[in-house]
Amino acid sequence: MSRMNDTPIITLTTDFGLADAYVGAMKGIMLDIASDARLVDVTHQIASQDVQETAYVLYTVYRFFPSDTVHLVVVDPGVGSARRPIAARTPCGSFVGPDNGVFSYVMAEQPVGAVVELANPRYRRAQISQTFHGRDIFAPAAAHLATGIPIHQLGPSVSDPVTLPLPRLRVSPGIVNGDVLHIDHFGNVVTSIGRLVWEAEMLMLEPAFRRTGAPQASFRADEASVIAAGREIQGVHRTYAEVEPGGTLALVGSTGHLEIAMREGSGATALGLQVGDPVELRW
Amino acid sequence: MSRMNDTPIITLTTDFGLADAYVGAMKGIMLDIASDARLVDVTHQIASQDVQETAYVLYTVYRFFPSDTVHLVVVDPGVGSARRPIAARTPCGSFVGPDNGVFSYVMAEQPVGAVVELANPRYRRAQISQTFHGRDIFAPAAAHLATGIPIHQLGPSVSDPVTLPLPRLRVSPGIVNGDVLHIDHFGNVVTSIGRLVWEAEMLMLEPAFRRTGAPQASFRADEASVIAAGREIQGVHRTYAEVEPGGTLALVGSTGHLEIAMREGSGATALGLQVGDPVELRW
């Protein structure tokens, strides 16, 4: 293999913000261990200690990286408690972080080849701060994985990683019920109703997370409507440009999930929608 | 050539913010195609869908990168509409993004060797989301350009790229009229009056954008004054330190444009200035 293909990528997802040097400290330690690693920030602006949001953000992005990428996640309200530090290997990347459910949505759609507890002191820093495992346990583990250390050298197998309940997606004849899963920077409202795939003029509904096994449904998008925040929105669109600026619409977003949006505005603000609010799709 | 010089740079300028994984998804895709690319964030905090601000920010930065750099720009209110996705080649970098004017200020000062529409499906992702061309069209195109794919392989030539009106700069004897172009993080007010260049104690005014062909003017900086927000500011300075802390001043900023600033404070807040407000320079 050429050198280029050997360059490992490590992504970073945290709730550390960008004003302190916590992220910098982790990067220094990783580059000291894996000097050739490519470090890619996913985000450091997860809402403080929000494990569900972390699981969602990671779910939207890991699939776009090469399969030998190591995804480092440090959103860790239980740091210093008995919660385990873990690493997991899948066919679509390796994952390092606290065992608190942050990998739930990935694990729901990827077969997990191995999960281990990061117990081997050889791959930790000599002194462990009980308030910053990101620096002293997770960053070294991610860097060692990137250099090619086999995952089983990091510690013993874990058979029961913590998993969050998957987002709600209930399919009945002519009705799909879900929840608001995420509100993005533009105010687009992402729901748990997905993955939606166009086939000719029909919309096919596949399970949002492959292993949920939800039944497949299909419907004509222009005859469907979405009920949210006490309002009915007609049709499911392909793009913002199908309505006028300022218009509210439902569409299939870039993650394949049903979204509620406003063209050149914030759908979340316009409709007063928040994470967890119910959304119904009818046809 | 040595390997070092072969490492292509791709810069990123978007309005995606840093809280979602949209930027991360584009980076994953680019590193999958061009594993050796150097990714440099310019900013992801362009005001949502603000094409003029994007054109300005790009104009201030592209000149400092090596000439083989690819500048990826995704500020794209018309995503999913008929607006074309394009790439442009200049002697000072290549540019990839929507055909909505974001490259206007660069094209006004650089000869454009080629502009093409990103129509070749070979250099796009197989499935195109109509809400995220950044991920499915622009990022792959930028990465392929960085690996050395000739620009004309990306699609057919475009002869009429969209251009924004250039910022106002009207030169009369003893008076130059312009507008507020940008307000930076510190509250410095950047105007369209530039480029100003010191020659001995004289200030020479060159056109802000080379191809506007505005006439050259020269004046003694200490005898000039700036009128903005109904206020007259005496003299054009070289640096903040020439006034007391808290003092308001006009000076030649780091982009070569006339700026209005407050030493150790915000000129924009002090004077209540906003983008688009008129500014007059007299001498």
Place this chain on the structure above:
Amino acid sequence: MSRMNDTPIITLTTDFGLADAYVGAMKGIMLDIASDARLVDVTHQIASQDVQETAYVLYTVYRFFPSDTVHLVVVDPGVGSARRPIAARTPCGSFVGPDNGVFSYVMAEQPVGAVVELANPRYRRAQISQTFHGRDIFAPAAAHLATGIPIHQLGPSVSDPVTLPLPRLRVSPGIVNGDVLHIDHFGNVVTSIGRLVWEAEMLMLEPAFRRTGAPQASFRADEASVIAAGREIQGVHRTYAEVEPGGTLALVGSTGHLEIAMREGSGATALGLQVGDPVELRW
């Protein structure tokens, strides 16, 4: 040495924010000079022109990088004045920035091998903006250092770099007095009382900055108390998980300093503490 180990790292710490292209301009210039450099952002969100905060943030992070790292710091209220641009070499990294005290806390714990003024025009840009030395003086110097240019080629020696007063740390029998040094993204209140090191069940107090020569003290952490904002907090803990969610506690933070925190909340908000407020540790 292998090529991997030759890759120099340059870190960046500024108050430029992320919305403008100032950071991008510095990166373009550095990669033009040192195309193989690894650029790592520490933060660009230092409070505008806050030299003390800069000194603190740099102090918390430089130690985690390889010893050949170049740390570029641009928080520069005196840009364009007579303040000198400098570079300093220590066994734990090189440092480039304005001579205004930003390196004080590093220099207080590292022997300084050389300090030079960045006066050699060969290692500056040809035109120097008097408002952006970061781009025209500091970034080129950092990049040239990263390529292996000896520090003494950058300019003449400086024997009297500016130093900030070190944070207060007064040790009396049974009492240590200090100040709030920093409040982080989570609202954790970092004090100047450090470095605290656990030895068995005893806490050893070492000088926060090695060369201050403050006396060493030791005490039982569970018999100690912390007085801040008119409130007494019992005990010094090892981790947040030792109190209930919402509980206020004192603990040894990841920098080794005494911190005041709230589990799953903001200690700074709960107690109304600000940088500079006095904190007392008793036992």
